[in-house]
Amino acid sequence: MSYTPPKVWKHNEGNGGKFAGINRPTAGARVQKELPTGEHPFQLYSLGTPNGVKVTILFEELLELGIKEAEYDAFLINIGEGDQFTSGFVEINPNSKIPALVDKNGGQSISIFESGAILLYLAEKFNKFLPDTLNRRAEMLSWLFWQVGSAPYLGGGFGHFYAYAPEKFEYPIDRFAMETKRQLDVLDQHLSKNQYMVGDEYTIADMAIFPWYGMLTKGKLYEAAEFLSVHEYKNIIRWSDQLLKREAVQRGRMVNKAWGDESEQVLERHSSKDFVNKKIRL
Numbered sequence: 001m002s003y004t005p006p007k008v009w010k011h012n013e014g015n016g017g018k019f020a021g022i023n024r025p026t027a028g029a030r031v032q033k034e035l036p037t038g039e040h041p042f043q044l045y046s047l048g049t050p051n052g053v054k055v056t057i058l059f060e061e062l063l064e065l066g067i068k069e070a071e072y073d074a075f076l077i078n079i080g081e082g083d084q085f086t087s088g089f090v091e092i093n094p095n096s097k098i099p100a101l102v103d104k105n106g107g108q109s110i111s112i113f114e115s116g117a118i119l120l121y122l123a124e125k126f127n128k129f130l131p132d133t134l135n136r137r138a139e140m141l142s143w144l145f146w147q148v149g150s151a152p153y154l155g156g157g158f159g160h161f162y163a164y165a166p167e168k169f170e171y172p173i174d175r176f177a178m179e180t181k182r183q184l185d186v187l188d189q190h191l192s193k194n195q196y197m198v199g200d201e202y203t204i205a206d207m208a209i210f211p212w213y214g215m216l217t218k219g220k221l222y223e224a225a226e227f228l229s230v231h232e233y234k235n236i237i238r239w240s241d242q243l244l245k246r247e248a249v250q251r252g253r254m255v256n257k258a259w260g261d262e263s264e265q266v267l268e269r270h271s272s273k274d275f276v277n278k279k280i281r282l
């Protein structure tokens with residue numbers, strides 16, 4: 001099958017893709033609607049996708065350390081329904097993608113978007129999960145930025161064409177499966193010599209990488225475990241199993257999860273009580 005691009009590209013609304021109904025080539029609010037707010041200083045607007053889970057893991061890890069100032073309200077943004085295009089959401093994230101955070105601590109309210117920026121903001125604010133020497137911090141930042149730059153090839157590339165596209169095309173699936181496996185090998189080799197992404201220190205780089213690459217190797221993303229032969233990445237599996245044992249990781253994975261078994265979903269999180277009778281498997 002071949003395609004000759006026309007002289008000028010035009011938006012094809014009915015292209016059959018999973019997100020065809022919500023994606024448009026323009027930015028900005030589509031409806032006037034305020035965001036809900038809770039009582040805590042931190043207001044998170046998110047969904048339990050890998051990008052959302054990075055941030056809820058960090059919040060739960062901070063709370064696990066007994067840092068009460070990290071209490072947060074997590075509201076559900078249903079991206080399939082277009083909640084990311086309401087005026088309230090666009091005000092805090094002009095890019096209309098989850099996660100987005102408002103910090104009302106200290107009077108003046110601050111909005112932060114991009115999961116990597118949110119992780120760095122919170123880690124710096126509480127001075128946790130960040131190496132304290134410049135060299136190790138540089139190492140951590142390298143891996144954090146590696147994740148932010150690499151995951152679109154896994155999600156928007158491989159995941160889109162393998163799992164979401166209305167028809168399966170060999171060229172993009174081949175290209176992005178190759179790149180995904182290359183990235184997995186980068187991680188696997190690194191984790192063969194390091195307990196965590198930065199030596200023996202658990203940092204926000206682990207929290208950023210795990211929901212994507214850890215969950216992929218545990219067979220929880222795009223149902224692609226067999227296709228990508230993820231059993232080859234023994235060091236990523238060892239590291240993922242280590243993270244999955246952490247209670248904060250288990251809680252973080254349930255927040256704003258809007259699919260799967262109800263016993264694993266905490267649609268909105270306002271306090272630790274929301275986890276009562278909830279338990280995530282794997």
Ligand SMILES: N[C@@H](CCC(=O)N[C@@H](CS)C(=O)NCC(=O)O)C(=O)O
Binds near residue numbers: 049050084113116
């Ligand atoms: N680079 C962004 C990516 C965020 C992102 O792609 N979020 C997706 C869900 S995982 C989203 O909100 N999609 C809604 C849309 O594309 O309209 C980040 O790391 O925060």
